[in-house]
């Protein structure tokens with residue numbers, strides 16, 4: 001679903017909110033957070049349709065993606081429920097088994113427990129997790145970025161473009177393998193490399209694209225962002241597939257959502273609006289600590305680069321430079 005449709009819909013339903021809620025759905029944060037007797041519990045759910053043909057790898061990507069929202073809030077995943085939709089009447093159940101096995105491999109790597117799940121017969125395969133996490137530290141909400149933070153991205157963008165090329169059977173196998181490597185890389189390693197003291201906030205880059213997720217932070221934090229286009233890392237092959245016209249429809253919806261608050265070339269706005277699945281983290285850090293943060297991230301194997309910085313609020317939320 002497009003970001004605009006979703007936030008408009010949610011505005012029309014008035015949920016009651018108890019004092020337990022620390023982070024609700026209002027600012028489109030990665031997880032909801034509630035306080036139970038002083039313990040901060042994080043909760044999120046994410047299910048996706050297949051982006052690769054291999055069921056095991058799809059399961060890995062879906063689980064990595066679902067866990068990411070817990071890491072993006074600075075939390076630690078504790079337990080999860082499997083959620084699967086599967087056309088049991090026309091597909092071999094072993095395909096579902098492989099999907100769940102792929103998920104299991106990431107659950108194990110992330111060190112949490114599966115304590116249940118739910119499966120629905122459906123025409124189209126879908127898989128993901130509902131995840132419960134805890135936090136004893138700072139919670140990274142969308143409204144806590146500060147002016148003069150540097151912005152670091154931990155994975156190159158291009159998941160939406162490359163997976164569209166894969167669906168069209170036009171992808172180069174090396175490009176596909178690199179895409180899978182990024183999509184199955186848990187954001188756990190990036191978050192564990194951070195000294196929370198110098199970090200204002202974090203989010204992950206997923207369906208709304210790089211600009212969509214930057215926009216949500218800028219809007220909630222009431223700051224503006226200078227984004228350096230030439231510093232943004234793109235996956236290898238990205239521009240080839242764009243030149244073949246392999247741009248997923250979600251990119252246009254995403255652009256529509258941000259365009260009035262972004263200053264920059266229209267083509268660049270579109271490319272930076274392409275959706276990601278299981279993308280990297282956007283980390284907002286004290287600008288005096290940037291080099292150290294990037295070094296720590298690179299030491300654990302991230303491809304971390306500075307892509308921009310925050311400024312006091314101006315007439316637009318994002319300026320592409």
Ligand code: CO
Pocket residue numbers: 029030068069072203204205206
């Ligand atoms: Co998220």
Ligand code: CO
Pocket residue numbers: 030044045046069206
């Ligand atoms: Co999510």
